[in-house]
Amino acid sequence: xxxxQSTTDWKVTLKRLRHxxxxxxxxxxxxxxxxxxxxxxxxxxxxxxLLVDYLRNLPNVDCGGEVLAPETVVGLRASxxxxxxxxxHIRRSLQSQRAAIRGCKLMLYHLEQCGxxxxxxQEAFPRAKYIVIxxxxxxxxxxxxxxxxVTGQWMVRRGNTPKQARIRVDPQSLHLFVHTTRRHYENxxxxxxxxxxxxxxxxxxxxxxxxxxxAERICPLLNLPAxxxxxxLVKQNTRPLAERVxxxxxxxDVLSRPEYRQHYSWAHDGAxxxxxxx
Numbered sequence: 001x002x003x004x005q006s007t008t009d010w011k012v013t014l015k016r017l018r019h020x021x022x023x024x025x026x027x028x029x030x031x032x033x034x035x036x037x038x039x040x041x042x043x044x045x046x047x048x049x050l051l052v053d054y055l056r057n058l059p060n061v062d063c064g065g066e067v068l069a070p071e072t073v074v075g076l077r078a079s080x081x082x083x084x085x086x087x088x089h090i091r092r093s094l095q096s097q098r099a100a101i102r103g104c105k106l107m108l109y110h111l112e113q114c115g116x117x118x119x120x121x122q123e124a125f126p127r128a129k130y131i132v133i134x135x136x137x138x139x140x141x142x143x144x145x146x147x148x149x150v151t152g153q154w155m156v157r158r159g160n161t162p163k164q165a166r167i168r169v170d171p172q173s174l175h176l177f178v179h180t181t182r183r184h185y186e187n188x189x190x191x192x193x194x195x196x197x198x199x200x201x202x203x204x205x206x207x208x209x210x211x212x213x214x215a216e217r218i219c220p221l222l223n224l225p226a227x228x229x230x231x232x233l234v235k236q237n238t239r240p241l242a243e244r245v246x247x248x249x250x251x252x253d254v255l256s257r258p259e260y261r262q263h264y265s266w267a268h269d270g271a272x273x274x275x276x277x278x
């Protein structure tokens with residue numbers, strides 16, 4: 001391990017310790033007031049960060065990040081990933097907030113890594129509301145994640161310039177990503193109770209008309225008046241795939257497969273969400 005890496009790891013450990021102390025202080029010494037729990041359920045590069053930034057700008061709403069992510073300061077280390085520890089960490093993370101509506105992001109694969117199910121989350125927080133966000137274009141989601149890993153830039157605030165990258169798409173890796181991501185959402189939407197407690201939307205819908213998404217779905221879910229959502233974030237990837245994918249000519253046919261798109265909606269027969277290729 002290099003000296004620079006050792007220093008970085010030490011700084012991350014110190015930041016995580018400070019965060020845990022903050023959570024312990026709030027849990028042990030702050031009054032436990034009643035609040036409305038809110039969970040954003042999604043996967044990486046599905047638009048969850050944009051959604052959370054919109055939520056944070058609503059009155060009486062606070063929303064944390066990926067509280068179960070092992071790579072973040074606010075998350076759990078890989079060695080801590082268990083249902084009991086994860087649930088305790090979620091409770092303490094929400095207690096550290098002060099708003100009437102308190103939330104965080106629960107990535108579907110982090111729940112799986114912790115051995116925690118949405119049924120268990122619902123049992124622990126019976127009044128919880130959920131916002132399920134997904135990305136219709138799984139190709140765009142995969143390419144966005146690959147670009148973010150190359151640039152190290154996972155979000156861009158207004159006034160900053162997005163970093164650009166060209167990546168190579170491996171068809172096998174893309175297929176595995178699509179299969180895994182679809183499985184996460186399809187499994188989630190088999191829970192029949194979720195429909196009565198959640199809003200379901202895609203990243204594409206949120207970007208195209210954020211005002212309508214909040215006025216028609218999110219604000220009614222949270223019993224809030226219809227408000228115009230505000231964000232300080234800007235879109236990172238604005239160039240076409242042909243300019244971001246280095247081997248585009250080789251994989252163009254693969255990228256255009258209809259099964260690499262998804263759309264979810266609540267079923268009309270009272271069952272949970274149905275999926276179909278868009």
